[in-house]
Amino acid sequence: MKLSDKYLKIVEWSEEDQCYIGTCPGLMLGGVHGDNEAAVYKEICQVVDEWIKLYQTDGEPLPAGTAGKEYSGKFVVRVGKELHKTLAIESLRRGDSLNTYCVNLIREEHAEYKTKKK
Numbered sequence: 001m002k003l004s005d006k007y008l009k010i011v012e013w014s015e016e017d018q019c020y021i022g023t024c025p026g027l028m029l030g031g032v033h034g035d036n037e038a039a040v041y042k043e044i045c046q047v048v049d050e051w052i053k054l055y056q057t058d059g060e061p062l063p064a065g066t067a068g069k070e071y072s073g074k075f076v077v078r079v080g081k082e083l084h085k086t087l088a089i090e091s092l093r094r095g096d097s098l099n100t101y102c103v104n105l106i107r108e109e110h111a112e113y114k115t116k117k118k
Contacts, residue, residue, distance in 0.1 A: 002050045011041045024048050026066040073099030 011022045014033075022044030023031035026053045032043045055062050079087070091101035 002049075003052050003062070004045065006067055008066040008069075009041065009044050009048060011037055011044065013037075014053055022047075024051070024066075026063050070089055 007024050008076055009022065009024050009025045009037075011020055014021045014045060016034060017034045019035055020037045020040040021031055021033050022040040024044060024047070032040055034040045034043065052062065089101060090100050091098045094101060096104070
């Protein structure tokens with residue numbers, strides 16, 4: 001296994017840029033782009049290898065790997081007292097727990113966001 005195998009590499013179509021964008025979140029900012037999905041993936045893999053070499057040359061520790069990462073399903077979001085109150089009241093009105101209400105809001109907003117991005 002290569003060190004670069006520890007990092008998630010993403011290639012996705014960008015409507016805005018009208019090309020494929022390749023990124024490696026957690027390791028590097030920015031990315032690569034092009035008209036051919038496979039070529040962009042090959043290039044992002046090469047760029048990730050180069051970034052790893054830069055970290056090593058500079059004597060910097062590599063960021064934690066992102067590939068195959070497991071998630072607990074829990075995270076803390078600070079929203080402020082007023083928004084917390086508003087969300088709690090609305091969840092009571094709907095007969096949902098605050099958690100269920102917020103998860104549904106996030107799920108709906110995320111689905112809408114993904115639709116807009118396509």
